[in-house]
Amino acid sequence: xxxxxxxxxxxxTGKQAEIRGWVYRIRSSGSLCFIVIRDSSGxxxxxxxxxxxxxMKIKELSGLTIxxxxxxxxxxxxxxxxxxxxxxxxxxxxxxxxxxNYPITKDKGEEFLLDIRHLWLxxxxxxxxxxxxxxxxxxxxxFFYNEGYYQTQGPMMVSTATEGGxxxxxxxxxxxxxxxxxxxQFYLEVMMFALExxxxxxxxxxxEKSRTRRHLTEYWHxxxxxxxxxxxxxxxxxxxxxxxxxxxxxxxNKEELLMLKRDLSKxxxxxxxxxRMRYSELMQKMPEWGLGLKYGDDxxxxxxxxxxxxxxxxxxxTHYPVAIKPTFYHREDPETPGELLCHDLxxxxxxxxxxxxxxxxxxxxxxxxKLKRYNLNPEDYYWYxxxxxYGSVPHSGFGLGLDRLIWWICxxxxxxxxxxxxxxxxxxxx
RNA sequence: GCCGCCGUAGCUCAGUAGGUAGAGCACUCGGCUGUUAACCGAGCGGUCGUCGGUUCAAAUCCGACCAGCGGCGCCA
Numbered sequence: 263x264x265x266x267x268x269x270x271x272x273x274x275t276g277k278q279a280e281i282r283g284w285v286y287r288i289r290s291s292g293s294l295c296f297i298v299i300r301d302s303s304g305x306x307x308x309x310x311x312x313x314x315x316x317x318m319k320i321k322e323l324s325g326l327t328i329x330x331x332x333x334x335x336x337x338x339x340x341x342x343x344x345x346x347x348x349x350x351x352x353x354x355x356x357x358x359x360x361x362x363n364y365p366i367t368k369d370k371g372e373e374f375l376l377d378i379r380h381l382w383l384x385x386x387x388x389x390x391x392x393x394x395x396x397x398x399x400x401x402x403x404x405f406f407y408n409e410g411y412y413q414t415q416g417p418m419m420v421s422t423a424t425e426g427g428x429x430x431x432x433x434x435x436x437x438x439x440x441x442x443x444x445x446x447q448f449y450l451e452v453m454m455f456a457l458e459x460x461x462x463x464x465x466x467x468x469x470e471k472s473r474t475r476r477h478l479t480e481y482w483h484x485x486x487x488x489x490x491x492x493x494x495x496x497x498x499x500x501x502x503x504x505x506x507x508x509x510x511x512x513x514x515n516k517e518e519l520l521m522l523k524r525d526l527s528k529x530x531x532x533x534x535x536x537x538r539m540r541y542s543e544l545m546q547k548m549p550e551w552g553l554g555l556k557y558g559d560d561x562x563x564x565x566x567x568x569x570x571x572x573x574x575x576x577x578x579x580t581h582y583p584v585a586i587k588p589t590f591y592h593r594e595d596p597e598t599p600g601e602l603l604c605h606d607l608x609x610x611x612x613x614x615x616x617x618x619x620x621x622x623x624x625x626x627x628x629x630x631x632k633l634k635r636y637n638l639n640p641e642d643y644y645w646y647x648x649x650x651x652y653g654s655v656p657h658s659g660f661g662l663g664l665d666r667l668i669w670w671i672c673x674x675x676x677x678x679x680x681x682x683x684x685x686x687x688x689x690x691x692x
Numbered sequence: 693g694c695c696g697c698c699g700u701a702g703c704u705c706a707g708u709a710g711g712u713a714g715a716g717c718a719c720u721c722g723g724c725u726g727u728u729a730a731c732c733g734a735g736c737g738g739u740c741g742u743c744g745g746u747u748c749a750a751a752u753c754c755g756a757c758c759a760g761c762g763g764c765g766c767c768a
Contacts, residue, residue: 291731292724311725327719328729345728367718368729369704373760429766445768470766471693481768563764588766606768618768663768688760 263333267303269348274338279350281306282333284384290324297326297352298345299334302389307344308334310352323355328366329384331358376678380692383682390518391679394511395668399463401510402484402664405503411459411486416449418442418465421642429469442467445661447591448646450487451622454657455649461486463664471687474563475676476614478665480685487659493603493621496658497578500607500617501534504576504667508532511671524673528611531574538578541601544569560586567612576616580605590636593621593628605660613670619660626650 264279283301290296293312298305312320326332334355341349365378366385375382382388403413419433421440430441446462453460466483488496508529511519519526539547545557553568555561561569561579570577581601584594592602604620623629629650633640640647668680678684683692 287727287729289727289730290724291727294725294727296727296730298728307728309726313725341726343726343728363702363719365702365718367703369717371704374703466768468767472764472766473761474763477767483768560765563766615768661768666768 265303266299266301266306269306269338269350270304270346272340272348275340275348277338278335279338280333280335281308281350283331285326285328285330285332288324288326288328290320293320295320295324297323297332297334299332300384300386304346305386306346306348306350308336308350308352310355314351314353319355322357323352325360326357327361328364329381330360332356333358372676376684376689377691379683386521388679388682390515390521391668391672391674392682393518394515394672395680397511397514398507398664398668398671399482401507402463402503402662403461404510405506406459406461406486409459409499411461411488412453412457414450414453414457414460414462415464416443416446416453416462418467429471431467431469444468445483446485447487447659447661450485450659451649451657452645454487454489454659455653455655458489459486460488466661473687475678476666476669477686478677478681478684479687481666482664482681484662484664485659487657489655489657491621491658492656493580493605493619493658496619496621496660497538497580497605497607498535500619500660500662501536501576501578504536504607505532505534507667508671519672522672522674524671528574528673529671532576536576536578536607537573538580538605540581541579541583542581544579558583558585563614566608566614570608570610570612570614573610576607576609578605578607582606590632590638591622591629593623603658609666609670611670611673613666615663616666616670617660617662619658621656621658624650624654624656626654 264274264281266281266283268274269279269281281299281301283299285297286300286305287298288296295310297308297310299308310320310323332355334350334352336351336353338348338350340347366381383392419435419440420443430444433440433442443464444466446464450460450462461484463482463484465480467480469479470477512526512529542557545555548555551568551572553565555565581595581598582604584600584602587602587604592604595601595603602620606615607617608614609616623632629647630640633643665677665680669677672680674680678686
């Protein structure tokens with residue numbers, strides 16, 4: 263058995279080959295039948311003629327439908343008339359399943375394609391995205407392994423909220439009300455005291471009723487936490503991580519990016535270091551950029567988009583005022599009280615926030631005061647408080663939305679296409 | 693949660709003085725020896741989202757409901 267990729271590489275030219283796959287396109291003209299077959303490595307045109315196979319067989323092959331499964335055997339030759347430049351001349355075949363029809367035809371609406379996502383994932387577009395996604399997941403892990411981090415895991419069924427404003431998915435846990443994790447951050451902080459540098463890739467669940475092309479209710483969250491790291495140390499790892507992931511994708515998935523019509527030059531630009539802007543600096547730029555925000559206003563989605571157009575790389579926005587971050591765990595900058603040692607990373611081309619991170623409060627007194635100010639019960643956070651009670655150290659961390667990263671890298675319209683089975687406010691199937 | 697949009701064949705859509713619905717694709721049958729999401733001919737295909745109202749008559753006008761999409765807020 264051979265792969266279609268081998269044929270396209272030219273290594274099978276003039277030889278006998280057997281490929282197995284699915285009908286991608288089929289055209290017949292009575293005594294000739296062209297079947298374009300796909301497998302996970304590509305597509306290739308095969309041709310059957312009445313002359314060599316006889317009446318019955320050409321009829322059977324001509325009657326195949328899109329996505330019918332089969333194997334074919336024959337000699338491979340170069341042929342300019344075939345789309346990929348190669349063609350297999352069928353001398354024998356076996357049909358595994360002939361479909362009556364296939365629901366996907368040339369006109370397709372986004373909604374319909376989501377209903378039949380389980381089939382649409384076979385498309386060349388989705389296949390390309392999923393190959394890139396695979397590279398991104400691997401590259402993220404590789405980067406942090408290479409930097410001396412350990413991979414670890416937190417629970418997905420939890421009894422404490424992480425984020426301030428985020429809504430939780432409630433769950434009945436043998437009579438106790440618990441929820442699905444919104445972040446693994448607090449658990450990474452626990453593991454950080456044991457392993458110093460840790461990362462995880464896990465789903466996070468948000469019950470926010472967001473109806474936008476950049477939100478999922480279940481998304482893949484890549485998070486890291488490092489002991490002894492200040493805010494700036496963390497950002498340095500992050501920018502190199504983003505650069506590494508994009509270089510890996512450019513290296514391994516150029517073909518897929520081109521299939522998605524991605525402008526490669528936009529990605530080739532992405533080299534560390536990334537620009538950093540304090541929130542206060544950003545506000546000073548506002549008039550110049552024609553935006554009406556002033557100090558103390560939160561950055562909306564429109565502003566984020568407007569900011570990223572001034573950069574051809576991702577940009578870090580740091581030192582948000584305490585008042586506009588709903589989270590309690592960020593450490594205040596002792597040098598600029600009222601501002602937090604935190605950062606967001608905004609992806610270019612209007613894609614916006616893909617990372618949120620910062621230095622964590624590590625002083626016990628400070629943490630207790632913050633919990634009080636946010637009306638949180640220290641009892642609920644007893645183990646998080648314990649981390650500051652026993653051998654606390656400065657540390658920082660971040661969370662990256664992997665689906666958002668893939669959305670940007672692939673240049674997609676909606677984040678839903680960055681994940682195989684998107685879960686949105688109104689979609690739980692397939 | 694707020695604002696906006698949509699629902700007609702399996703899919704994409706058209707359908708105004710309100711008069712019982714149409715095209716392309718898919719599928720079936722036939723034709724074609726070099727096709728590139730081929731082409732030609734024929735066929736199959738509909739509770740016009742649901743319920744109610746106006747009317748002699750509703751896909752069309754009115755109301756409610758249901759489903760979906762986009763944007764904001766919130767975030768990754």
